[in-house]
Amino acid sequence: MRKTFFTVTLFAALLVAAQEKPIYLNQSNTIEERVEDALSRMTLEEKVAIIHAQSKFSSPGVPKLGIPDVWMTDGPHGIRPEVLWDEWDQAKWTNDSCVAYPALTCLAATWNPELSYLYGKSIGEEARFRKKTVLLGPGVNIYRTPLNGRNFEYMGEDPLLASKMVVPYIQGVQSNGVAACVKHFALNNHEINRHNTNVIVDDRALYEIYLPAFKAAVQEGKAWAIMGAYNLYKNQHACHNQYLLNDILKKEWNFDGVVVSDWGGVHNTEEAIDNGLDMEFGSWTNGLTNGASNAYNYYYLANPYLEKLKNNETSIEILDEKVRRVLRLIFRTEMNTSRPWGSMLTDEHYQAARKIGEEGIVLLKNDGNILPIDIRKAKKIAVIGENAIKMMTVGGGSSSLKVQREVSPLDGIKSRVNDSIEVVYARGYVGDASGEYNGVITGQDLTDNRSKEELIAEAVSLASEADYVIFIGGLNKSAGQDCEDADRISLNLPYDQDELIKRLSAANKNLIVVNISGNAIAMPWVDNVPAIIQDWYLGSEAGNSLAGVLFGDVNPSGKLPFTFLKELEDYSSHKLGEYSGTRVDSIIDIEYKESIFVGYRWSDKNKKDRVLFPFGHGLSYTTFEYSRPTVNKTKIHSNDSINISVRIKNTGKLEGKEVVQLYISDKKSYLPRPVKELKGFEKVSLKPGEEKEVSFSVKKDDLCFFDDKLHEWVAEPGKFEAVIAASATDIKGRVGFELIK
Missing domain, CATH: 3.40.50.1700 (Glycoside hydrolase family 3 C-terminal domain)
Structure with a gap:
């Protein structure tokens, strides 16, 4: 009798436990349901802990809920060797070597989105094998000055090229269940005084030049993480910037991932709380210096934030939104049971590096x-x-x-x-x-x-x-x-x-x-x-x-993903804009007076004779012949599109690849516009004597410019010209069309 009673009691207890099973463990529920369930079970202290670092490259999970830690690793060209928990010194592992892939300038120079996916997939496999949650890359800051020491980590001077190349990279990385963290958002265009440069730039240049690749990363690439930049914009540091993070990234673009600070990029608790930052890493807080030991509880989003919450000085709803984003990241990565295992140092990875x-x-x-x-x-x-x-x-x-x-x-x-x-x-x-x-x-x-x-x-x-x-x-x-x-x-x-x-x-x-x-x-x-x-x-x-x-x-x-000009003074950023190569301690203003006229947009307008090698230039061991471009109709309505086509033939003796480039020229506009702008490209492979047709679809959005007074994109009716080219200066043909209301 006792045995039967015990059995029934145990069964009842197990049944109750099964009914109360947290849905965050149930893979059949949506990520959002699992996020809300986990959030409801966390204490205030656990919520604060999950949004800041616990070591140089990790942040804590929630042990009682089985939610694992988040582990970051530097990229974007290979998986960084391990460092000690609380120091920058090497951990001296013997199994943390990696395959080094070409720098992102090289990837951009391929003009081949398929190779970008291969790059992302390969490096993502290595990150996954090394048990990383987030790969800190790729970078898409625009090539404004050739003096920028970090240009090799980025994808050139043109926003469309960077946009088309960053999306497949992200998709490749994230196919492994590893988050790509696109950086550095935004306007981090030189390194000297990077922590104390306040960038002054008009909204036209911001939206037309410096933001499009980030927007593509978010809306097309579906990036799970974005890293803030070191510099300031509108006198707020980019890692906690109301305009960049809340107004643009989260409201205009509907970004649902996490905003991660760059290491040492956070400077203020109030702004870090209110202005869009979700995860804080590498801070030097409370008078502590770079490298001070075990300073994590003193971070701006750690004890100082916790105290404000306990004193009702800030809203719990803001904290919950940060935690939701971190949990969403973890469920997309560490707690995704279908993520692959990854691989490391394989022949396929070396072959990918060589091919790129x-x-x-x-x-x-x-x-x-x-x-x-x-x-x-x-x-x-x-x-x-x-x-x-x-x-x-x-x-x-x-x-x-x-x-x-x-x-x-x-x-x-x-x-x-x-x-x-x-x-x-x-x-x-x-x-x-x-x-x-x-x-x-x-x-x-x-x-x-x-x-x-x-x-x-x-x-x-x-x-x-x-x-x-x-x-x-x-x-x-x-x-x-x-x-x-x-x-x-x-x-x-x-x-x-x-x-x-x-x-x-x-x-x-x-x-x-x-x-x-x-x-x-x-x-x-x-x-x-x-x-x-x-x-x-x-x-x-x-x-x-x-x-x-x-x-x-x-x-x-x-x-080439950027223009080679003859002398430094030939670049618009040095001719018209401002740049400081002298280190200073105080905050300095740097104004981008050249506005939208960066790279070939500047040389097309002013410096044609000063171009050493133009944007988009690159020779082959074979030769290519272009036909005259054609357009399927000469008028385009605002809700319509037209097709620009050109035939290209390999007239040499070797098989080769050519990048067919489409630029659009607005013949008349109420705001100044570049002579032409890249709006499409396609890389084609041709055997000797082979001929192919390349076709581009042009829509109203391809004809827009940003009106900073209206704060909206405008496609002004009128005449346009499609320019088919092998580089920004090697024009192969032109065809006109008209945008009508």
Whole structure:
């Protein structure tokens, strides 16, 4: 009898427990139902805890509810090595090496959204395997000045190109159940004084130039996280900015993800509460300095926030909305039972890195068809330059990586030619002999105490005896070049490379200059060099990607994502706008006086003769012929569309890819407009003799400009022109049409 009573009692208890099972554990419920259920079970202290960090790269979950911690990792080019819980020092794991993918300037230079998805999917797999919740990337800040030390992490000067490339990256990352955190929102366009620059920019430029890629990331890419920027806008820091975060991001764009602060980007509890920030990381609070131990409970959204809540000085509804967003993030990622397991250091990842690098390399100049190098005619190749051997995955700031391997350009060239050609090497110049960043050590000893003249003399001597000379130089990821928290000092190449190139060009007419950088450079030697390649930071497979293009295994198809102008003063940001290269402690105003006229929009209008290499430029080893573009109708209504078509044919002897670019020109407007603006592009692959038709659909939205007085997008009826081009200056055809009411 007792046994029966016990059995019935136990069954009843289990039945009650089953009926009270929290719905946040039930995968059949919607995420929103699960969020509300979890929120209702959290204490005030748990709610506050979940919105700020508990370590350098994590924030706590809710242990009693089985809700896990959130783990962040830097990107956007590879998964950052692990650091200690409460210190920036390396954790010294032996299993946290990664594949380094090409920098985002290279990805943008592919003009290939399919490769962007491959990039995101691949890096997302590595993040998932390393048990990360959020990948801190990609970056889509606009290329305003070529001095910005962080341009290599972004996607160029044009908002449409950045928009089209960022969306598939996000989708690829998030297909792994890892959140992409798009950064840095917004107007973070240089590094010097990044914490204390108050950007002054008109709403036209804000909406037409600096916001579109973020908007696409939110509305098309469905990004689950956005990172605020360091700088100020309208005298509020961007990490807690009413206008950027609440008015635009959350209200205008209906963003339902989390706003994450950049590390050290929060400055005020009241603004952090009210102005749209959801998760706080890396703060230096309460008089504590950078790196102070266990300061997390002193964060602006920690104890100070908790005290305000307990004293009824702020609304619980605001806190609940922050917590909802964090919970939504966790249910989309850590508590998504269908997320894949991920993978790390696979052959497929290396192949992806190599392919992206190959397709992003830009052939800028090829007089006399010196490229590709014909190994049947070459007996000796001289490779000159520090960047031929220097590891480029270490350094540059938060994107610095610890890689399993990195193939140098010199090793890539040697591997490609095997023993069929003698390859000799000379340093030529000494730039940065160091090989360490934040505790990651390359193991290279690049110390060289020879004088500049000795180095040049050796290089020139080898060059004079070679059939081909490949100079591999440019910038590196040291402070003052392409590096976070610093900007470049000059548009010219550092370490006296310009002089070295001039000497090499005099010694050998078959000189190929390979520029490794994430920025445009001045080229005072451009007329004396027959072949120039823009080679980015290409990651683990850098040398193999470059060798493939040099020797014709790959037909180059990259196109520039930003304009190369002759001198720094030719850029609108330096001619018309404001820029400060001097560090100061106080808040300074920087006005973007050039407004919408950034990049080719400026050079089209004012500086055509000062263009070194235009936006969208890139040569091939084959040739392409464009037909005259056609339009299916000459008038477009506001709710209609038209199709612009052009046929393109490969008229050369090699298979190749070409990027067909569509620009739109407004012939008359009541507000100033650029001569033309990129509104579409398509990359097509063609075999010799093959011909394809490329068609673009043009809608009313493609014809709009932002009227800052009306605060709305306007498509003004009138005449327009569709411009088909191979670059911003290589126009292949035009066709007119009219927008009518």
